[in-house]
Amino acid sequence: DTTHGPILYLEDVSVSFDGFKALNALNLYIDTGELRCIIGPNGAGKTTMMDVITGRTRPDTGTVHFGQRIDLLRLDEPAIAEIGIGRKFQKPTVFEQHTVFENLELAMRGSKGVWHTLRARLTGAQRDRIDEVLASIGLTGEHGRPAGLLSHGQKQWLEIGMLLMQDPKLLLVDEPVAGMTAGETERTAELLTSLAGGHSVVVVEHDMAFVRSIARKVTVLHEGSVLAEGDMDTVQNDPRVVEVYLGG
Ligand code: ADP
Structure with a gap:
């Protein structure tokens, strides 16, 4: 695997809510053109991480960079969207x-x-x-x-299309296949896979079979930091990951 340089780099990012650490010294490096899946149990910090990247939540400490040198912590939410970070929330919002x-x-x-x-x-x-x-x-x-x-699945694709119209460099996609049929899930896997390369894509998803079908690299979040990272087999066989998912 060759590296193309970072599209996104979070270093030592922490976010507290009333003293509770939603993100705890999180490090995340996404290579340009990569398709990355983020998994983790409820409360792991996935949404907070997306909120930090898009400027909705400001970290207490740490740095967040887009590409080689754009400091996202200096930009507000509209400016971050403007420079090429598109976010798709779980619920489709089409006209x-x-x-x-x-x-x-x-x-x-x-x-x-x-x-x-x-x-x-x-x-x-x-x-x-x-x-x-x-x-x-x-x-x-x-x-x-x-x-x-449109069907639920078609609305989700339309919303991805709406993001694409703004030529984003990085797409953040939250639970794209929730509520989809098996056929729709398969087509979503094809769509996201086809976007990678030309775009960088970060997907937060619970559906493990779907994650396996699209991701080359998976990051497991737990208690606000990275518990494990690697291909799906490596991650799923990691004893710490097994414990979090089965023992939790
Ligand atoms: P995930 O998306 O992985 O389920 P979240 O990022 O939503 O995790 O939440 C991480 C932790 O931070 C959870 O324990 C949640 O209750 C807490 N949290 C998230 N947002 C807030 C907030 N605005 N105020 C207080 N606690 C929050």
Whole structure:
């Protein structure tokens, strides 16, 4: 495995809530183009970690860098989104009354003035970009459907597509396959795998079979720091990991 340099580097990050350490000297290094899965029991600190990366929560100590030199702790939440970190929350939030195509159009233009936005003309290049994203999320055939009529899985893919319209370098994805059918889960694995390389992707997920199907490298969080890291077999056979999951 060759390294391409960091897309994300958290060093010695701690976050306390009323004296309780949600993150405890967390170190996390994500290589550019990597697809990383983060697992860990409830309360391990996964959400807090995502909140720190996106500027929603400020760590008490530690450093957070994006790429070689951008200090994320100097940027606020909108600025962090602006420089290329896209976050997908667990629940899909699409514009239900707008078509799939329009949802991607709105995402491309940003949130300023929804009504005005849909009346402005698209350039050929913008149209091509939307078509390209439609194809990559497997929704070309649904482009004219109101998003509210999509299946749960299709809404999740649309939301990933909406993030892609903003050309993120790093995608943070929270429990993408929760509530999905087996077929949808499989297609989500293909989608996220296809995004890696061109993007860096960090996925928080509980579904172990899914994690196994997509991740080359898995990080196990426990009590706010890294308990184990490596490929799925290594991690699952690690006695400390077994104890946390079975003994907990
Ligand atoms: P995970 O996402 O892995 O389940 P979280 O990051 O949500 O873990 O939570 C880590 C710990 O921090 C939990 O014990 C949780 O109760 C606590 N915690 C998270 N956010 C807050 C908050 N805003 N105030 C107080 N405690 C919090």
